[in-house]
Amino acid sequence: MTSFPPLPWLRPPERSPVPPDPRDVRIADLLQTDPAGAHVAVIGIPFDTAVIGRRGAREAPAAIRRALYRMAAFDLESGVDLAEGLRLVDLGDVAVVHTDIHETHRRVTAVLREVTRQGLRSLVLGGDHSLSYAILRGVIEGLGKPLGVIQFDAHHDLREPLEGEITSGTPFRRLLEEGLIEGRHLVQIGLLGGRNSRAYYEVARWHGIRMIPATHVHREDPEVLTAQVLKVVTAGTLGFFISFDMDVFEAACAPGVSAPSPGGLLPASALALVRRLAAHPACWGMDLMETAPPLDPDGRTVALAAAVAWAFLIGRGMVGMK
Amino acid sequence: MTSFPPLPWLRPPERSPVPPDPRDVRIADLLQTDPAGAHVAVIGIPFDTAVIGRRGAREAPAAIRRALYRMAAFDLESGVDLAEGLRLVDLGDVAVVHTDIHETHRRVTAVLREVTRQGLRSLVLGGDHSLSYAILRGVIEGLGKPLGVIQFDAHHDLREPLEGEITSGTPFRRLLEEGLIEGRHLVQIGLLGGRNSRAYYEVARWHGIRMIPATHVHREDPEVLTAQVLKVVTAGTLGFFISFDMDVFEAACAPGVSAPSPGGLLPASALALVRRLAAHPACWGMDLMETAPPLDPDGRTVALAAAVAWAFLIGRGMVGMK
Amino acid sequence: MTSFPPLPWLRPPERSPVPPDPRDVRIADLLQTDPAGAHVAVIGIPFDTAVIGRRGAREAPAAIRRALYRMAAFDLESGVDLAEGLRLVDLGDVAVVHTDIHETHRRVTAVLREVTRQGLRSLVLGGDHSLSYAILRGVIEGLGKPLGVIQFDAHHDLREPLEGEITSGTPFRRLLEEGLIEGRHLVQIGLLGGRNSRAYYEVARWHGIRMIPATHVHREDPEVLTAQVLKVVTAGTLGFFISFDMDVFEAACAPGVSAPSPGGLLPASALALVRRLAAHPACWGMDLMETAPPLDPDGRTVALAAAVAWAFLIGRGMVGMK
Amino acid sequence: MTSFPPLPWLRPPERSPVPPDPRDVRIADLLQTDPAGAHVAVIGIPFDTAVIGRRGAREAPAAIRRALYRMAAFDLESGVDLAEGLRLVDLGDVAVVHTDIHETHRRVTAVLREVTRQGLRSLVLGGDHSLSYAILRGVIEGLGKPLGVIQFDAHHDLREPLEGEITSGTPFRRLLEEGLIEGRHLVQIGLLGGRNSRAYYEVARWHGIRMIPATHVHREDPEVLTAQVLKVVTAGTLGFFISFDMDVFEAACAPGVSAPSPGGLLPASALALVRRLAAHPACWGMDLMETAPPLDPDGRTVALAAAVAWAFLIGRGMVGMK
Amino acid sequence: MTSFPPLPWLRPPERSPVPPDPRDVRIADLLQTDPAGAHVAVIGIPFDTAVIGRRGAREAPAAIRRALYRMAAFDLESGVDLAEGLRLVDLGDVAVVHTDIHETHRRVTAVLREVTRQGLRSLVLGGDHSLSYAILRGVIEGLGKPLGVIQFDAHHDLREPLEGEITSGTPFRRLLEEGLIEGRHLVQIGLLGGRNSRAYYEVARWHGIRMIPATHVHREDPEVLTAQVLKVVTAGTLGFFISFDMDVFEAACAPGVSAPSPGGLLPASALALVRRLAAHPACWGMDLMETAPPLDPDGRTVALAAAVAWAFLIGRGMVGMK
Amino acid sequence: MTSFPPLPWLRPPERSPVPPDPRDVRIADLLQTDPAGAHVAVIGIPFDTAVIGRRGAREAPAAIRRALYRMAAFDLESGVDLAEGLRLVDLGDVAVVHTDIHETHRRVTAVLREVTRQGLRSLVLGGDHSLSYAILRGVIEGLGKPLGVIQFDAHHDLREPLEGEITSGTPFRRLLEEGLIEGRHLVQIGLLGGRNSRAYYEVARWHGIRMIPATHVHREDPEVLTAQVLKVVTAGTLGFFISFDMDVFEAACAPGVSAPSPGGLLPASALALVRRLAAHPACWGMDLMETAPPLDPDGRTVALAAAVAWAFLIGRGMVGMK
Numbered sequence A, B, C, D, E, F: 001m002t003s004f005p006p007l008p009w010l011r012p013p014e015r016s017p018v019p020p021d022p023r024d025v026r027i028a029d030l031l032q033t034d035p036a037g038a039h040v041a042v043i044g045i046p047f048d049t050a051v052i053g054r055r056g057a058r059e060a061p062a063a064i065r066r067a068l069y070r071m072a073a074f075d076l077e078s079g080v081d082l083a084e085g086l087r088l089v090d091l092g093d094v095a096v097v098h099t100d101i102h103e104t105h106r107r108v109t110a111v112l113r114e115v116t117r118q119g120l121r122s123l124v125l126g127g128d129h130s131l132s133y134a135i136l137r138g139v140i141e142g143l144g145k146p147l148g149v150i151q152f153d154a155h156h157d158l159r160e161p162l163e164g165e166i167t168s169g170t171p172f173r174r175l176l177e178e179g180l181i182e183g184r185h186l187v188q189i190g191l192l193g194g195r196n197s198r199a200y201y202e203v204a205r206w207h208g209i210r211m212i213p214a215t216h217v218h219r220e221d222p223e224v225l226t227a228q229v230l231k232v233v234t235a236g237t238l239g240f241f242i243s244f245d246m247d248v249f250e251a252a253c254a255p256g257v258s259a260p261s262p263g264g265l266l267p268a269s270a271l272a273l274v275r276r277l278a279a280h281p282a283c284w285g286m287d288l289m290e291t292a293p294p295l296d297p298d299g300r301t302v303a304l305a306a307a308v309a310w311a312f313l314i315g316r317g318m319v320g321m322k
């Protein structure tokens, strides 16, 4: 059997069930292999060792990529067509050490520092929220400070490590205490009553953090809100970064997180905010944390996380591709 | 054993667990057996062969009927009591051929043409969205043209058949290209960014379709929106039809569809729009497509589809029973 | 619009998705409307007020009927074709009073007494297991005593009412203490260690009940087991009745019960036993209790309950139609 | 082995996975053991015999307690810190009789009467909505009348007992007909069209009940709405009580109820209303009914119920601790 | 930014969460790109248009590949190490036309004919069971006849097309009536009573098909059973093919099929049979049909299907690599 | 309000829905507070940092305790009544450090060493399987060696740490390489083909581990199997320990584990083995690992794990309470 004859009617496996439509330009089609000249770098961090409650976020980077790369590169509302200029590169996943938070954090910081130094904006797919300490540290080491931070979260994440354990509840406390960021450059959006202790609220107040409860987002005009937030994070800073904890959403819309939150943000509202904020020239990236696919049997939370990532990319497209 | 004695304490099987309350007038109680003189005809199309993704919509007509017929015939908000005059007939299901889309479409068109010719308004329970091509063609053959169309959908559905395959993504393209409808009489409500390619957006623009993204519905006053939509579909038309794709809803509220959409419409908002639109005298019916019971383990999507159908009937009641 | 023209291509609603095959003879086709001359009477009892734990069994009669009536009337293994002679009647549901166990039990007893007096064998679809007190009492009042009883159950159900509350854990204690049945005519099959207190085991021993743990069924030859069971329930009795609690099954196979039981019987094994036992001429019927559809999202337990009911009917067919 | 040596590294079982943070003050920390001097008494009623449809509410008190007691005692939006003064006592569960609605109601009434007489405000965790008859009767017997009532519900619950069966659809009819409350002091919020018969709407109108459909809540300013509601229930009354049926929520947010309601209230909106209403000095308590944990596999509905209870407590904190 | 510096700590995306272990040889590692010289060809058919009930099998080829290729290439029980000689090629998916069963069948037949002509054994991942008509036709056209067939199935699949519709219930009837196979060379294993009409049982008997009910598999020694089956399918044939319908499994073990079957085969038992049968030199391949990932939320059925495919490969390994 | 009057009809919260039956003796009733004189010590390890795949096992100790303590103290099959003599103490949970595997392992070893030294047999509720390294090390430090080990597992768990990461796949490799146990004293029961690489099979062979594939358990007589296993682990040892990985069960019966295994052991069979093995005087305890409650929505796996723990206790009861 030296030469095998051609076989009819076969296609590569795992294609979509209908023949792909050449007119569909998807996010996957924007990916270039060389980071040089790219505008935005996608970076995965499959790590969730620091989650206090139910874990699973280490499976998120793969899951969000699958959903995101299938989405269209076009936003019919704003008219932004990313195919007209957004250069996207996927740098892969950080090589984490599941049993060593400090080493993992060091690696994450090294990656973000280099990426930022090269002028790329980052779209980081986590991973647990403890990683935002390392992510923001890397951005600051690459860009300089002060850096503004917009944190979408039902929680302050201003806990102190207890008995030596860094958790997903501690990243912003560490950043503040180590002087990497200042409270007056930090906005926390989507905070929920009953989910945060007074002690940490007082920490936030003491540091001068701008707090915007979920209830304010529900009733506030999004343009006004955007302006308020941008003012805080751009005043006197070299740029800002968005840190997005998926538990900021209403529990029914994002059940696949460690601690779902009744009363959280509705998808349409948060998606619009992210797009507007990412459209600011000073936005240096976003991390998208705490999506837990094993806790998300029907894929709803992953699809929503992909939509948040997509809104970030559209925002970057609006700003004129950096 | 020639005569069997009467047995005590027995009721017909499958009744509700408590004795039925004679004061509950339900949609089922409006059903008359003779189509003559009816205002609205219910027609099922248990067919989903053309769905691109996850199927199941062929089980929807039976499931939606069960949920709809149990609902009250009264709307406490508007005060409309359908028992005071809406004459409803259930014509049953179209005899589909699961393995022959064209033949199925021919039969669907024949049914809608006759029903429309007899002056009945249609409430069509699909079935996949490819069927709306056949449904609208039938309405047009029965009523004449131009016909206005209000499409609730996260997607344009303006694809071309690829490799000869008609899909649930193609119905409105075919209607436009065959000259059955005109773009300027078509409104698409609930479109989502990231779910539609630029190529089809350009097709929509070229045809002059009025596009209303989901984000507009979220912030627009429903009365203003209703007026805008009605103006498009009634200007110079003989009437209009509503084509409702259940994936227009926020994914958390309608998980049982082929492709759930984070950021879609909220139930209360879409229900109010349907009621208002159906209340216009020129409304010739609605199709309700893409509910997939096998993908809806807790029945949430079916219950919501039934509420959409109910809102249509209340609208018809508001207009003075035709 | 005096006469309505015929409409093409329509069928009655809610038919199966493909045209029904006239060669399929189903259990539904055996149903006759007149109880006179019937061999087996189906009786539903949509009542679960006495369940101690998670409820839902009152929805079982409707659900089991739907699944059972769709099954084929033929058993390819034994060659029994019920269409050749089993006359089946569905007497409907007992008119229960959800808030009055005693009145409900009275009605159930009255129904079973009359049905048994007329010579019909009963297939009772419960309902909670407390009802077996009333069912067996009715059979005894209709047939006389002693009556043998085969109880499939992970539990003894020999509790005493506490603080005056009859529960699903009490039926066989009440039957024994009121002298309606005798322990030596009762077999309990499928009992599980760890799910029954010693106190009730001692009650069972004191009454001389024949106990067959689930582990014995797992390793015993089914023919030997059948012979052992039949010997107990036919020795000196006027007949026997099967009381089947669905929690006797391995939890993975019957999750939709009040208290699923790891280590319980496998479906194939229990189905074979029921068929063999029901094939005995002295079998006066079976009750099928504790299926809870709201706790059974994928319908697995309902399908299994229907298979148990079907095995009973095949058994009746084997005995020569009574 | 007379003396056992100390063992290292062990903690009491069932603690949280990370060492508890002493800075977290939770609702559990407010609980005092002595009812004397308490402001609010928590009372559970694990009873659901009167539910018409799917049951499970009798498991709610235990489940809601677990979720509520873990919530923070602080509301970052209002700045209310319950640790500064709300004295809370948990009186345990009423000793219900599952098979005797009337006896259970008598006991519930006795408990509420005494608790109210002692000046405590009640937070009642049901249980089915039939119990609100007994709860409100007890409050009235303890406080006197007239009493205002704010009912959050998708339904009127103005049915008459049929064939002698009290159900969860009857409580407010009985209260009105027995003269315990007057229609003009009753507000029903969240009513849905299609879920209520005209007959009961007419009963509501005849009694002068103030009806606020869900659609009004969706578009109304919450402050205006609060003022309107408070005016009705405080005009000429000795105080008012909130009766909260969890099926008032949008189905996606509260799937674990007997009959989920598409189009119902969104969590953020209802939580804000409850907090505002409970903050009125004349508010004598709230019952929280119809949460069914067995129908709530991911705990979403229980978490939302706990958030409603928490909003009530925060409201009580706002009023200056009674 | 002409040259981009190397980035530290990054890996390709979507790798497994721990660093891959070089000592793990997986099925994926056996795949060669050139079909020439391969022993077994994997072929996907993502098509389910002919399913009568709940669909979803067209998503199975991709899902089963993912699970299968991750499995180890070694069987510790038999000691077979596929890495020592099984040459595997994945030919991809047949280019199906979802809306044209006949054209799809033609393509499938063409693929199987060529693959068989080249001497490769096939592992076909369906797809609905109607395709087995086309698969077996292709094998026969490639190999010649008579061909033996071993059908694992709860059903006969001997229906006639009704109203011209080919369904997943018809493949073996068509093969018999067109003279492609003979009944005396066909074995049906796993048939269930109550799931098959007498009419089709009589067809099976008339054709001389060897029928082995599920109950026989439960109690028969697997070696004896294997010998009996092999005798039928090898006596006077040129070889045999296995057609495996996943609904042959006990419902609890394979819920993700169109019609789950209580009482079906247990995994361990069927896996052992497949391995033994595939180990016969005359086995020309297996199709693995009716797995429906959308109906399999926890992936249990897909994992079991992959185990069946794996058992087939091990069997091939046992036979000395063809 | 100086003295609060007694309140009627109240019970402590969170009791069972019916009044507790004083005749039910449950495992909880065996618990004594003082470890001195106890026979068996329950120890929880809420830690799952080393799991390679889906995590969740750190929630298992609390969940298994809840289910186990509710089970009856009596086994009707063997007649063993634990209330007649088994003295049980719950030592609580080991104070783990989620972010430090080595420190956690040190603490676990310290606990097990002391408990074993005091002569108590251990029932350890994990936790991930990496912990068995620490557990067995502790037992050996307390008891001396050689120690026999019976490992129920679908996998060898003989991996080497890669890139320095200890995982749940490594415990028995480390024990062997550090000379803590010898291969000839280790039995692995329930191994599955396709789930284990040849490389590790060869390691097992090289060490002389006795391997019993799942298929052998399916067909072997349990008494014979028990004898074979006991012979290996008692020959020349000071005692033996059972290490039970819940993924040894058939996937349908134990879906809530990191990697469910089609073809695994059936519950009845494994429960019988555990009871027999634990009944040997030389059995020094059992660990019960890898149950993941967040992956077990209906509690099936937790209930099965509790049944395994219960079987161990019954076994201990059979041996005459040590």
Ligand SMILES: [Ca+2]
Residues within 6 Å of the ligand: A129, A153, A155, A157, A168, A245
């Ligand atoms: Ca966070």
Ligand SMILES: [Ca+2]
Residues within 6 Å of the ligand: A153, A154, A155, A245, A247, A248
């Ligand atoms: Ca958070």
Ligand SMILES: [Ca+2]
Residues within 6 Å of the ligand: B153, B154, B155, B245, B247, B248
């Ligand atoms: Ca759509």
Ligand SMILES: [Ca+2]
Residues within 6 Å of the ligand: B129, B153, B155, B157, B168, B245
């Ligand atoms: Ca559409």
Ligand SMILES: [Ca+2]
Residues within 6 Å of the ligand: C153, C154, C155, C245, C247, C248
């Ligand atoms: Ca039972």
Ligand SMILES: [Ca+2]
Residues within 6 Å of the ligand: C129, C153, C155, C157, C168, C245
């Ligand atoms: Ca029972």
Ligand SMILES: [Ca+2]
Residues within 6 Å of the ligand: D129, D153, D155, D157, D168, D245
């Ligand atoms: Ca209510």
Ligand SMILES: [Ca+2]
Residues within 6 Å of the ligand: D153, D154, D155, D245, D247, D248
């Ligand atoms: Ca209600």
Ligand SMILES: [Ca+2]
Residues within 6 Å of the ligand: E129, E153, E155, E157, E168, E245
């Ligand atoms: Ca088949």
Ligand SMILES: [Ca+2]
Residues within 6 Å of the ligand: E153, E154, E155, E245, E247, E248
């Ligand atoms: Ca089949």
Ligand SMILES: [Ca+2]
Residues within 6 Å of the ligand: F129, F153, F155, F157, F168, F245
């Ligand atoms: Ca293991």
Ligand SMILES: [Ca+2]
Residues within 6 Å of the ligand: F153, F154, F155, F245, F247, F248
């Ligand atoms: Ca394992």
